[in-house]
Amino acid sequence: MARVFVPYNMRKLAGGKTEVNVPGKTLRELIENLEARFPGMKELIVEDDRLKPGLAAIVGEQPTRQGLMTKLEPETEVHFLPAISGG
């Protein structure tokens, strides 16, 4: 089970929840389960089998670099945030 923090603009789809516990051994699996529970969610996160350009997935404390293949330890936190660059 992973603790998924629902970004503000997706909370309506998730019935107003800010946090949801969702099963999934990898990020791909987790997103599939999210979609099953809240239809329409996946389209906001994934584009042609990759995280949408401009979107980053934070797994635990760090943005993931393995994309949808990222393995999820139990009780880990997952956040979806704008991908941010530096100067």
Place this chain on the structure above:
Amino acid sequence: MVEKVHVRTTLNGEPTEFLVYPYQSLLETLREVIGLTGTKEGCNDGNCGACTVQVDDRIVDSCLVLGVEVEGKKVTTVEGLATPAGLHPLQQAFLEEASLQCGICTPGFLVASKALLDREPKADEHRIRHWLAGNLCRCTGYDKIIRAVQKVGATSKPARATAAQATAKRRPAGARK
């Protein structure tokens, strides 16, 4: 029709001649005609000092000097600071004190600092800052540049022949104010 002009000058201690259009700046002459690219362009309108060279005994922005104006003069660029004997003490100090980061302003700062220490070896921090105010740097915040100039000034012996003098033919004493 505007013709190129034949100019004879002394560049870093060596007689040099070139053909240049009258409207070409000394900066463009050094970089495009003679091919010495050590002198850099930062603004081309006299506001940043990256193109500082020495003409006779004064430092100038070479972007605001015409190539034809150096006829019969002595021009010193960053390429003329080191000598076969080695780096100028300022070049060595800039390396040791990490006084450069990107390095684009470094040629201008070296030529300007050398001109200051040649006339005022014991210049204090305020005088150094006043003299170098015409040279902009955006990476270092100036701190380590000022410290390098102070360090060379402190260690320089007053009547020390600078490396550049050592190689130039013995000039009549007092040729420089």
Place this chain on the structure above:
Amino acid sequence: MHPFNYVAAKSVDEVTKVLAKHGDRARCLAGGTDLLVQLRAGVYELDAVVDIKTLPAANVLTLNGSLRMGSAVPCHRIYEDKAIAKAFPGIVDGASIVGGIQIQSRAGMGGNLCNSSPSADTVPGLIVHNAECVIAGPKGKRSVAAADFVTGVRRNVLKNGEFLLEVKLPKPDKGFGAAYERFTPRNEMDIAIAGVASSITLGANGKVKDAKIALAAVAPTPVQAKKAEEFLIGKEPTAANIAKASELAREAAKPISDMRGTVEQRKHLVGVLTRRTLTKALERAKEAK
């Protein structure tokens, strides 16, 4: 940049001939720190540039009571001359802050006058020293007071074929003192948001025999604060009188708002800078008695 030819002039006639031949498509080159910037920005085009740094008559710098400065003399020669710095501190105030060291190696009073920019740093100082501009032209020489030289933004009294040869400052009277100060956001490499030159001549009785106040960057040309000058003449140079004169000087300013400053800011600065330069001029006047 429009291609132009270059002439290194050796005689006055050679200069006037080239200028007369090309009219407004030829100009003199001294320091070039304004000329080349404007040419590159396409402010105007030239077919010929006449270098007067090679003209001896434009490079004189002699002090014998009065001061003669050739129009091609760069700032650094002025403020590095100990005698001149002692005799004319008010002139050195302006000469030592034009741009940075690199600019001061080339730029001079002559160029500053002929560029005729409202914010020229050295022109107010010439005005309050009652300087005379010696103009050479095809019909010989004529003289114009520095106060009348600049006639508008980038415009002056020079007619076709004429050029500024030198500037003469009369020997200061006993009890004469002058000072120039400008305000700029940076400590160097900047252009005046407002600048004021003041001079005071003290009479034997310690009262103000003569006063001159010239303002920069607050009108299309350097402008004299006549009312403020007249107010001071005959009065004790007290702080109160100086403050009153500074108020009057504010009214002489007709500034605009632009990227460098607002109308209110410039008027306020004229008051502050007039008070400071009158005070400094007074100090120097007392020393000169």
Place this chain on the structure above:
Amino acid sequence: MVATRKPATGRPVNGKHNYKVIGTRPIRHDGLDKVTGRAIYGADIKLPGLAHGAVLRSPHAHAIIKKVDTSRAEKLAGVYAVITGADMPKADNREVDLGEGAANLKWASNNVMADDKVNYRGQPVAAVAAVDQNTALQALGLIKVDYEVLPAVRDVREAMAKGAPVILSGLVGDDLGKKVKNTNMARHFRHEFGNLDEGFKKSKLVVEHEYELATVHQGYIEPHNATAQWTADNRVTVWTSTQGAFAARRQIAGILRLDDSRVKVIPLEIGGGFGGKIPVYGEPVAAVLSRKCARPVKLLMDRKAVFESTGPTPGGTVKVKIGVDAKGKMLAADADIRFESGGYPGSPVGAGAMCVFAAYNIPNTRIDGYDIVTNKPKSAAYRAPGSTHVAFATEGVVDEIAEKLGMDKIDFRMMNSAKEGTRRADGPIFPKIGHEECLAAAKNSPHWKSKLVKNGPNGKKRGRGIASGYWFNIGLKSVVTISVNTDGTAALVEGSTDIGGSRASIAMQAAEVLGIPAEDVRPVVVDTESIGYTDVTGGSRTCYATGYAAYNAAQSVVSILKERAAKLWDIKSNDVDFKDGVFFNKSDAELKLTFKQLAKKLDETGGPVSATGSVDLSAAGGGYGIHIADVEVDPETGKTDVLRYTAIQDVGRAIHPSYVEGQIQGGAVQGIGWALNEEYFMDQQGRMSNSSFLDYRMPTTLDLPMIETIVLEVPNPIHPFGVRGVGETPIAPPVATIANALYDAVGVRFRQAPMKPGRVMEALAGKK
């Protein structure tokens, strides 16, 4: 090679460490060329048959291009080629990941050469290649463009006003997930946690203010440059000063509709970037000109164009509201951040939202971020982009609250400080961070403990200010290859362009592992066909990520050398130990070989030794900075001078301390310029009036004191030597620090940057 390797040796020890090379100050390997004028920067490139280019730029901030007549220009003697938007390949309207954040390729193409519309003054509309620079410039004068001028939208307020002209008709705005048409608001996002209203209701004191910042430029002294050659085999070679050869390659290839591999970018030395040389500008234009005239073309940008047409950091507004309980504990915080994106979407408002409350532990938070299109050059990154803006607001409100509660300014910050485990206002939990350590160091710093005489000479007033700043520092991809020379030195090949001495700090990390002096590792920065994909030199990542790749490569070299030693001693390789540059036979202490000695035997034990390290890292550890400033204000003129300045920063591990100090000093001074005098002064028609180094007032040597630095090392657990990113954090605190110092000096809270003399004078006149 395996992407990330757990550090085997040299575990970082807090502060004290037993490293041989790390922490020393060797002379940088590229230093000699840079102090003798031999170093080749982008503008210095010389090629046979080189043509010189020039770009015609729109004089209008907002206009439709009706017609471009280049016929007379094409006939001018010496002109080789003339191009307009019509000559540019049609880049498709899709987002592409540039490693540095996403970008829309159609807009990226329009930004380097407009097709039917210009969205900012200075946007390229045509370009010429000719025999020399002067001919190219004269040819520009012969190009006639007729525009239909539209009203200019000059800032975030005008852009969001009802009935404002719509700059990008095709733009579909994203308003909290809802699609919006006919708008200048490209994006509105929100982070919200806890119960904001609850938090504010329970607060005893609530302070809210809006702050406004002008558009500001990175101000690197080297103008942009680009040289390109499009050859008959449909390949493009580019020579340029760039912060990332691979990011440049991806943008150029995208704009020219080529595969990445058809573009080769050769990075030359770069004269400063600070984020502004991540985007490409002249490269695609020079390439298209080159294709048309079959010659290499060099495009140099003049300073006016650098200001008017390359990405500044956005102007904008930041509103911050913070509520605290009686004891000063922060209960709630709300932020509204609106940044100009410029002519095309994409401002750093996302990063600003991440940093606005990053220094504090606040249970109930809401952050609204707006990315707003305006008629200004497309904004680009400028060193911790967005963080300076939000620190100006947050640290101003925090300073005011501390004063109203009568609490010590550092104690109040300490009490609310974020630390390991704190939940950030945008969601995730903080790993190990050093904000508390920085506050403690500030509290007992010589500067903070020194006495400040409040009255200066001639009626001048003095004051002291303090502020905190944060940046999260990125990781991303880097590749390094190390080859051993038989003389006991090593060649190191890397793809990170070197702006601040990173060749030295990367070579030092390799040298530490190999146990040889830093001077014996010879680093070289190469082109996109000579090393694996390496992300930009930006995001404070180079020393961290490329250093990590060098660490991995060096570890692999050590493993191979262990096998060689084993072969020599006829034992198994895991019986060979390695420490401080010496290989040991575990079972026979007499048998040992130094790195140098073993290197001599490479030919007889299997030949050349070479290894590559490659990393793709999530993020470098976040970096905090606390700055203290003493200022002196002349009430008569409103001028502010900085008397003393101290910057305290947690850097994790200082590899080359001189260049760590240099980054902190440079960032602080850019922040001071931003606080005091730097701004884009726009006229009514949306044109920049001060696009020169005279009237865009960056600090000179005479406007500054020495910048004192206090470097803390709170090691970053996810880097073998504990490195955090260093370069960007130091620009975040200064604007807030100077504002707080000005309040202490003259009793006025300044909430508009820059705090230039005119503004200070007006505020003091108003106060009387």
